[in-house]
Amino acid sequence: MEKDNRKYRICFIDYMWYVAEIWHERERTNLNGRMLLFWCWLFVLLIPLGFPPILRLFGWMIGLAIVIPLCFLPDLFCKLRYTAGRREALREHYGKMKHPGRKLAKIVLIAIALIVANVALMFHLGFIHKP
Secondary structure, X not given: OOOOOOOOOOOHHXXXXXXXXXXXXXXXXXXXXXXXXXXXXXXXXXXXXXXXHHHXXXXXXXXXXXXXXXXXXXXXXXXXXXXXXXXXXXXXXXXOOOOHHHHHHHHHHHHHHHHHHHHHHHHHHOOOOOO
16 A cells, blocks of 8 residues: 655755765765754854854853754754654655765755855854954
8 A cells, every 4th residue: 555645745954864864874874864954954054143143132141042952953853854654755755866975965065165155144244253
């Protein structure tokens, strides 16, 4: 009996997660889908875009109290989103993927480029100062 997987919407985050999971299964690396989403959340979004404005608005103590719980959001997101049904739907959708290592390298390079652009933007806007 074939399950109806049309109810799942596939997005770029699912693609990132699946590519890292396939690479993790093939090569037995420490970088799985959950870790990739965590690193992208932390270094592409939270630290460059979230941390400096929160520190400016609330100060160090309250800023850290806000940012530290936000670090756990990707883990919670993965636990809630990637159920057995969604994993099966992703396997059916991306099942014939070739060269997941190359695709993962592209994702990581795009993330690094976004980190550099975000940090440059924060310097330009004055959220980050030279010592």
